[in-house]
Amino acid sequence: xxxxxxxxxxxxxxxxxxxxxxxxxxxxxxxxxxxxxxxxxxxxxxxxxxxxxxxxxxxxxxxxxxxxxxxxxxxxxxxxxxxxxxxxxxxxxxxxxxxxxxxxxxxxxxxxxxxxxxxxxxxxxxxxxxxxxxxxxxxxxxxxxxxxxxxxxxxxxxxxxxxxxxxxxxxxxxxxxxxxxxxxxxxxxxxxxxxxxxxxx
Amino acid sequence: xxxxxxxxxxxxxxxxxxxxxxxxxxxxxxxxxxxxxxxxxxxxxxxxxxxxxxxxxxxxxxxxxxxxxxxxxxxxxxxxxxxxxxxxxxxxxxxxxxxxxxxxxxxxxxxxxxxxxxxxxxxxxxxxxxxxxxxxxxxxxxxxxxxxxxxxxxxxxxxxxxxxxxxxxxxxxxxxxxxxxxxxxxxx
Numbered sequence: 001x002x003x004x005x006x007x008x009x010x011x012x013x014x015x016x017x018x019x020x021x022x023x024x025x026x027x028x029x030x031x032x033x034x035x036x037x038x039x040x041x042x043x044x045x046x047x048x049x050x051x052x053x054x055x056x057x058x059x060x061x062x063x064x065x066x067x068x069x070x071x072x073x074x075x076x077x078x079x080x081x082x083x084x085x086x087x088x089x090x091x092x093x094x095x096x097x098x099x100x101x102x103x104x105x106x107x108x109x110x111x112x113x114x115x116x117x118x119x120x121x122x123x124x125x126x127x128x129x130x131x132x133x134x135x136x137x138x139x140x141x142x143x144x145x146x147x148x149x150x151x152x153x154x155x156x157x158x159x160x161x162x163x164x165x166x167x168x169x170x171x172x173x174x175x176x177x178x179x180x181x182x183x184x185x186x187x188x189x190x191x192x193x194x195x196x197x198x199x200x201x
Numbered sequence: 202x203x204x205x206x207x208x209x210x211x212x213x214x215x216x217x218x219x220x221x222x223x224x225x226x227x228x229x230x231x232x233x234x235x236x237x238x239x240x241x242x243x244x245x246x247x248x249x250x251x252x253x254x255x256x257x258x259x260x261x262x263x264x265x266x267x268x269x270x271x272x273x274x275x276x277x278x279x280x281x282x283x284x285x286x287x288x289x290x291x292x293x294x295x296x297x298x299x300x301x302x303x304x305x306x307x308x309x310x311x312x313x314x315x316x317x318x319x320x321x322x323x324x325x326x327x328x329x330x331x332x333x334x335x336x337x338x339x340x341x342x343x344x345x346x347x348x349x350x351x352x353x354x355x356x357x358x359x360x361x362x363x364x365x366x367x368x369x370x371x372x373x374x375x376x377x378x379x380x381x382x383x384x385x386x387x388x389x
Contacts, residue, residue, distance in 0.1 A: 095288075095360035099288070100289050101290075107276070109274070
């Protein structure tokens with residue numbers, strides 16, 4: 001079984017179980033059962049979310065969306081060396097800024113520092129951290145303005161077009177890409193939002 | 202920046218189709234030259250160079266400012282640290298075109314008479330051992346003191362963590378930063 005097929009099977013399971021659970025809860029509480037169209041919409045939204053989440057939890061995104069005081073590195077998510085800290089604004093310690101090493105472009109050399117305009121972590125006040133969260137928690141975090149940098153769902157789409165986010169698809173030598181292309185990712189994100197931004201339980 | 206189109210020649214000179222001069226390096230690779238203006242240690246300098254060249258190369262090779270050292274070439278050791286508009290950056294990965302017109306300070310620019318508090322502290326405590334990393338250490342220390350007049354041990358560790366010293370002079374570096382802070386405040 002190829003990894004792609006396996007991923008679809010897992011996504012299907014993630015989607016089907018919450019929908020079944022949601023339907024049973026509704027009917028058990030005496031409410032009318034979800035219409036087939038409603039159920040299909042939720043299922044579609046959850047499927048889109050799991051595709052979005054597969055990108056958000058890839059190393060290129062996850063390494064900076066951490067609850068810790070400093071970023072991670074590499075496909076194995078190891079701590080950034082040199083005791084690099086988030087800093088109050090997410091741009092590093094006052095005298096060891098991210099831009100001290102991370103320029104506006106990737107270094108060409110293997111293992112050289114990657115780069116993009118405005119290289120930074122999420123700021124301390126809104127760390128937008130999802131390392132260690134379940135799919136349901138990640139979904140709620142993404143939707144909560146208090147945790148997502150005070151963004152509406154539409155603002156999230158705009159965020160995905162920043163040079164820093166787009167860097168994930170041009171990460172320089174020796175770094176893996178997210179599982180979807182940027183266009184597919186944004187398309188799935190819009191689909192999730194347009195279908196009600198359903199969250200798995 | 203290799204040109205993406207065939208070069209034209211006129212005598213000994215080569216041009217791209219837009220008329221920009223092309224030059225060849227030691228490996229016969231062609232690249233564009235560009236006039237780049239830099240403000241180094243308060244003086245405006247103009248260099249004719251490929252804008253993707255690392256700032257460190259320009260400092261050492263074009264301008265003869267050899268106080269800034271090449272260590273790893275990958276922003277991993279801090280030996281090449283200089284200030285760009287007051288912020289410590291690694292000159293080995295900074296493209297010279299990205300700092301055109303900005304104010305760059307190298308270790309030579311801290312002071313001309315060794316009067317900068319960091320220089321005085323480093324001399325007083327004889328901080329260096331082999332000394333190779335120390336210009337980078339001093340530039341990071343100076344950047345720290347410019348924004349924090351009384352740094353704690355933790356502040357110093359955070360600011361200096363990107364500067365490696367293979368001789369292991371970290372304890373003296375930390376003492377040096379504390380002494381420099383006292384000197385800057387006029388307490389010693």
